[in-house]
Amino acid sequence: MKAQRPLTEEEKRMQALQNSSGCDRNGPPPPAPERAHAPASPLSATSLEHIAALVPQYLDSCRTRLDQATEASDRGDLTTVRHHAHALRGSGGAFGFDAISEIAARLEDAALAENLRRVATEIAALQRLLEDIRP
């Protein structure tokens, strides 16, 4: 029988993480799950209605956040700009607004590079985009 090599600290950590999960475990094959299926469409009409109802509220929160990023940019606080850009980038994906995420990612990069001109350009691009999708 082949001797097993001891696990590295990293391997032990990842194994502990996997063992602690409800989804990912090593070990003997588990019993088959009771049900496993993909919804016919990513979202049903009912849940789409729910999401649609949240969109105006979400867009308002984007405008508020962008205003805060603009104020931070005006006072040269690019760390705060980056924080707001990062949050916009992530939340855009949750609601399927990939364009918000893309411009927010560019804004985040510009703030990280401390490029004030690019920061202003991307803030303006986000403002235009949010105006365009105003209901």
Next chain:
Amino acid sequence: MNELLAKDLRDVVETVWTATLGFEMLDPLGSMAPPPEATWCGCIQIGGAWNGLVKVSISEALARRAAATMFDSPAESLSDADVTDALGEITNMTGGSVKALLPGPSQLSLPSVITGVDFSVISPGGTLIREVAFQTSGSQIRVQVVEGRRLSAWDGIRQSLSAKPGPR
């Protein structure tokens, strides 16, 4: 910044559950065993510049509460299909946020929902890169991000060769 930090994943989960679903503040948990009850697991794949999987695991009780909140209906009136739909949506939102924080362009797959007791969802060759867990009203939410390995043409050829029987 194209790296998914633990803080990013915590923010994503909090945005989906508190800002969108209106749940009360979530308490972060360290790694601990899930409760011994039926688990509902939503999975969604990200493919493109970054490849991997996002998994959202919650108890049945929490899945039903989330669906009841989402559909504004009493939990007992909801069917399994409604709960599946709700978790599919939560997984879709979580995956969409994670995708936006990783290198792009990438695409999201359709979400899948798996339910059962003591089951595993294993991503062969995948590496668990982030995991966060929260507790809300006694129920757990666990979100994992698994990075997959994209096979090169040479990997494919090597696998194909190793699958063939060798000379006797």
